[in-house]
Amino acid sequence: MTELVQQLINGLSLGSIYALIALGYTMVYGVLKLINFAHSEVFMMGSYFGFFTAVGLGIEHYESIGQTFPLYYAFVVLIAAMAGAALLGVTIELLAYRPLRNAPRLAPLITAIGVSLFLQNLATLIFTPNPRRYPAIIREVRYELGGVVVTNIKIAILVVAIALMAGLHLLVQKTWTGKAMRALSVNLDAARLMGVNTNRVISSTFAIGSALAAAGGILFGLDQLTIKPTMGVLTGLKAFVAAVLGGIGNIPGAAVGGLLIGVAEQLTAGYLSPDYRDAITFVILIGILLFKPEGLLGVVRPEKV
Amino acid sequence: MKWLLRAAVAAAIVGALWGLSYVLHEHVIEYVVRIAMLCGMNIILAVGLNLINGTTGQFSIGHAGFMAVGAYTTAYVCTQLAPEVAGVLGTGFLPDAVVFNVGLIAGAALAAATGVVVGVPSLRLKGDYLAIVTLGFGEIIRLLLTNAEFLGGATGFSGDNPTGLSPYTNVFWVFLWVVIVIVVIRNVTFSQTGRSLEAISEDEIAAEAMGTPTTRLKVVAFTLSAAAAGIAGGLFAHLQGSVRPDDFKFDRSIDMIVMIIVGGLGSITGAVIGGIFVGVTLELMRDLSEYRLVLYSLLLVIIMLVRPQGVLGKRELSFSRLFPKKAAKPARAAGDEKP
Numbered sequence: 001m002t003e004l005v006q007q008l009i010n011g012l013s014l015g016s017i018y019a020l021i022a023l024g025y026t027m028v029y030g031v032l033k034l035i036n037f038a039h040s041e042v043f044m045m046g047s048y049f050g051f052f053t054a055v056g057l058g059i060e061h062y063e064s065i066g067q068t069f070p071l072y073y074a075f076v077v078l079i080a081a082m083a084g085a086a087l088l089g090v091t092i093e094l095l096a097y098r099p100l101r102n103a104p105r106l107a108p109l110i111t112a113i114g115v116s117l118f119l120q121n122l123a124t125l126i127f128t129p130n131p132r133r134y135p136a137i138i139r140e141v142r143y144e145l146g147g148v149v150v151t152n153i154k155i156a157i158l159v160v161a162i163a164l165m166a167g168l169h170l171l172v173q174k175t176w177t178g179k180a181m182r183a184l185s186v187n188l189d190a191a192r193l194m195g196v197n198t199n200r201v202i203s204s205t206f207a208i209g210s211a212l213a214a215a216g217g218i219l220f221g222l223d224q225l226t227i228k229p230t231m232g233v234l235t236g237l238k239a240f241v242a243a244v245l246g247g248i249g250n251i252p253g254a255a256v257g258g259l260l261i262g263v264a265e266q267l268t269a270g271y272l273s274p275d276y277r278d279a280i281t282f283v284i285l286i287g288i289l290l291f292k293p294e295g296l297l298g299v300v301r302p303e304k305v
Numbered sequence: 306m307k308w309l310l311r312a313a314v315a316a317a318i319v320g321a322l323w324g325l326s327y328v329l330h331e332h333v334i335e336y337v338v339r340i341a342m343l344c345g346m347n348i349i350l351a352v353g354l355n356l357i358n359g360t361t362g363q364f365s366i367g368h369a370g371f372m373a374v375g376a377y378t379t380a381y382v383c384t385q386l387a388p389e390v391a392g393v394l395g396t397g398f399l400p401d402a403v404v405f406n407v408g409l410i411a412g413a414a415l416a417a418a419t420g421v422v423v424g425v426p427s428l429r430l431k432g433d434y435l436a437i438v439t440l441g442f443g444e445i446i447r448l449l450l451t452n453a454e455f456l457g458g459a460t461g462f463s464g465d466n467p468t469g470l471s472p473y474t475n476v477f478w479v480f481l482w483v484v485i486v487i488v489v490i491r492n493v494t495f496s497q498t499g500r501s502l503e504a505i506s507e508d509e510i511a512a513e514a515m516g517t518p519t520t521r522l523k524v525v526a527f528t529l530s531a532a533a534a535g536i537a538g539g540l541f542a543h544l545q546g547s548v549r550p551d552d553f554k555f556d557r558s559i560d561m562i563v564m565i566i567v568g569g570l571g572s573i574t575g576a577v578i579g580g581i582f583v584g585v586t587l588e589l590m591r592d593l594s595e596y597r598l599v600l601y602s603l604l605l606v607i608i609m610l611v612r613p614q615g616v617l618g619k620r621e622l623s624f625s626r627l628f629p630k631k632a633a634k635p636a637r638a639a640g641d642e643k644p
Contacts, residue, residue: 035433099610107613109364109433110566114605117559121598233555237441244437275452282441289426289434 002147007270008263013154013223015262016161020216021239022246022254023168024089024209030185030249031205037112038092039213040236041119042085046214047227048127050081051134059135068139077137078160081218082211089210090203098199116232123229131228134221157219164215165255168208172251177204185249234278238265241285247298256296318484326477338476340588342544345479346537347580349486351564352573353533356490358562359571359615360499361526362506363428364436367443368534368561373553374419374446375412375535376542377456383408383543384464387471405473409482409539416535417528419446424527429520431509435527443558450550461549469546479540486533491573493529502526503571534561556598560587563601566608569617578617 021043028036054069054077062069096111141152172178180201183191192198220235221227242261246253261281269277294300329338354368386404394400427438456462463469493499501522504512513519542548564583568575590597608616 033432035436037436096606096610100613103609103613104362106358106362106364106570107609109436110562111606111609113366113436113559113562114602114609117598117602118606121602125595125599234444237437237444240437241441244434275448279445279448282445285438285441286426289430289438293430293434 003270005148007266009148009150009154011263011266012259013157013262014266015242015259016158017216017219017223017258018235018239018242018261019255019258020161020164020212020219021236022242022258023165023251024213025240026243026246026248026251026254027181027205027209029243030251031181031188031202032097032108034097034108035112035240036209037109037236038096038115038119039089039209040232040239041116041123042089042092042210042232043213043217043220043236043239044123044227044229044232045088045119045217046081046085046210047134047217047221047231048123049084049214050077050137050218050221051132051227053077053080054135054137059137063136069135069137074137078215078218081214085210085214085217086207089206089213093203093206098202120229120232127229129229131226134225134227137218137222153222157223160215160219164212168212168251171208177201181205238278238281241281241288245284245288245295247295250295250297253295253297319481322477322480322484325480326475329476339544340584342474342476342479342540343587344581344584345476345483346540346544347560347564347584348483348577349533349537349540349580350561351568351576351580351583352487352490353530353537354561355530355565355568355571355573355576356494356502356533357523357527357530359565359569359576359619360494360506361502361523362570363523363527364433365439365527365530366436366558366562367439367441367555368530369553369555369557370439370443370446371416371420371531371534372538372541372557373450373548373550374531375409375416375538376548376553377412377450377462377538378415378535379405379408379412379539380462380464380470380542380548381456382411383471383473401471401473405478405543409536412539413532413535416538417532420528420531421524424524424531428523428527439558440555443553443555447550447553457549459550461547461552463547470543470548472543472546474540474544482536482540486536487573487577490529490533493526494573498522498525506571559598559601559605563605566605566615569615569619571619572615572617572621574622575615575617575620578622 021039024039024042025036028034028039054073057069057073057076059069059073092115096115097108100108100111138153138156143150143152172181180191180196181204183194183196184198184201184205188198191201216239217227220231238261239258242257243254244257245260246255246257261284264280264284265277268280288295329341350368350372354365357363357365383404386407387400390400390404394403423438423442424435427434450456451459464471494502501512501517504515504517505519505523509519538548538553541552545552560583564579565576566579567582568577568579587597590600593600612618
């Protein structure tokens with residue numbers, strides 16, 4: 001019983017990271033109907049942005065004298081990485097997707113794959129392929145409740161993820177930009193005819209999605225302790241499956257899907273075999289495509305010609 | 306009469322390949338012959354992938370997985386079969402040919418079966434699900450092979466001999482299979498099925514409204530292209546002497562995509578050119594291997610931005626187009642090559 005609770009807690013914290021990344025996939029898919037393969041690399045770059053900001057703020061000095069990193073510095077790291085990733089996401093959209101808005105359907109998909117590979121290999125060249133230990137932006141404190149170990153990092157991951165998702169929900173439901181995003185996802189041409197500056201809204205979609213991925217990247221570094229340039233591939237794939245599981249294009253769906261994938265992965269690792277923790281995601285993907293392709297929270301929209 | 310002519314053409318091709326193989330293996334340095342064989346495998350991969358990614362417009366980015374299935378199956382079947390056949394036919398060219406081709410066909414068949422399993426759930430739906438499913442498939446198949454002890458796990462499979470898998474692969478077999486794959490895929494592309502596949506890539510909803518069984522045809526195209534990748538994998542295994550899960554990483558799928566983008570999405574001759582291009586540039590860039598994927602990915606993005614249909618587009622190169630007869634009407638030029 002305690003083991004199950006332990007796995008659930010670990011799964012929820014991992015899942016909330018997947019959820020943050022999945023939101024970016026689902027928002028871009030909702031607006032452009034494009035699988036943004038470069039998103040997994042934005043996540044990776046965001047993690048590195050956080051790493052270098054923390055190093056720049058002198059975290060090694062704090063670690064060497066055994067002091068805790070000030071909490072407001074941790075927030076600076078988070079904000080800086082999110083801003084950097086937002087800029088990266090907007091640039092990718094501007095250079096690689098916007099010129100292809102009216103091209104054949106496959107063209108932006110191929111540039112997305114190209115950009116993803118480019119960033120991944122650029123990162124391998126610049127940051128070296130070796131894994132790096134992620135600095136302890138938050139010092140780990142362990143709590144034990146009846147045999148279940150909870151660290152403050154796991155709690156922080158959940159809190160940050162929930163806060164960001166709540167913020168996103170408010171933004172999408174209450175602001176003008178959010179309303180415009182929802183309008184674009186229903187019908188891009190009609191939204192343009194109604195006077196919505198679609199390019200600007202698409203840019204903000206990329207900015208928000210990328211910023212959330214960067215937050216996910218920092219939390220991933222805190223949770224997994226090491227980062228490397230290829231970490232985006234599998235994590236991105238799992239996050240995308242989370243988006244499909246929740247219903248692609250559906251924002252609450254991505255959050256639910258992410259949590260479910262995280263829990264499923266932890267349970268597989270704990271009760272079956274750690275070797276198959278990556279395979280379970282794929283099994284879920286095939287299952288959902290076979291039995292409920294619109295996802296858990298998605299709605300079936302008839303195709304119109 | 307027609308079948309007699311075809312048989313004669315086939316015999317001539319086999320004879321020519323036999324001669325080519327003899328000349329290359331006897332008189333040209335090993336290194337060049339190896340590149341030629343790798344280019345031949347690339348042509349098989351590119352022409353196969355082009356059927357689904359180019360003609361049908363459904364994007365697979367995990368074809369290295371099917372290549373892995375083909376490579377491991379061929380290697381395994383050949384290892385198991387060789388002693389049995391040697392007991393009946395002895396040693397020499399004939400038993401080797403039997404073992405190798407049975408192995409290749411088994412590899413193609415299992416790759417095709419895997420293609421059905423992967424294709425059916427993802428191709429039932431409209432949209433780009435195939436891309437993400439094949440991406441996952443490519444990773445999972447490596448995971449499974451790494452954990453498969455009877456196939457050598459992470460260190461790979463190299464048969465029972467200490468010298469590795471038998472070196473069956475030579476210029477003759479590579480290019481014989483190149484010809485077979487090109488002929489099969491060309492005939493599919495220019496048949497009614499091929500026209501339907503093109504219709505799917507143009508507008509899936511309209512194609513379905515016209516009564517095209519879209520799901521079935523997409524799965525057929527995907528299965529054929531998986532089988533081609535399986536054959537290339539089998540040839541690769543017996544050229545390399547061993548197969549490791551790391552031979553079939555995502556990079557290899559990207560190489561295949563570069564081949565068909567360079568050649569032009571939907572063009573068979575373009576895929577052939579792209580296959581040779583990648584085979585040769587990979588060798589030339591051997592010293593630059595760490596920059597290879599950076600350059601390839603930039604190439605992908607730039608080609609897409611400048612020419613979204615690929616360098617050649619859907620056009621085919623043919624003799625009538627390259628050397629037009631004065632009297633020939635221009636309308637005859639397109640896609641009017643002899644089988």
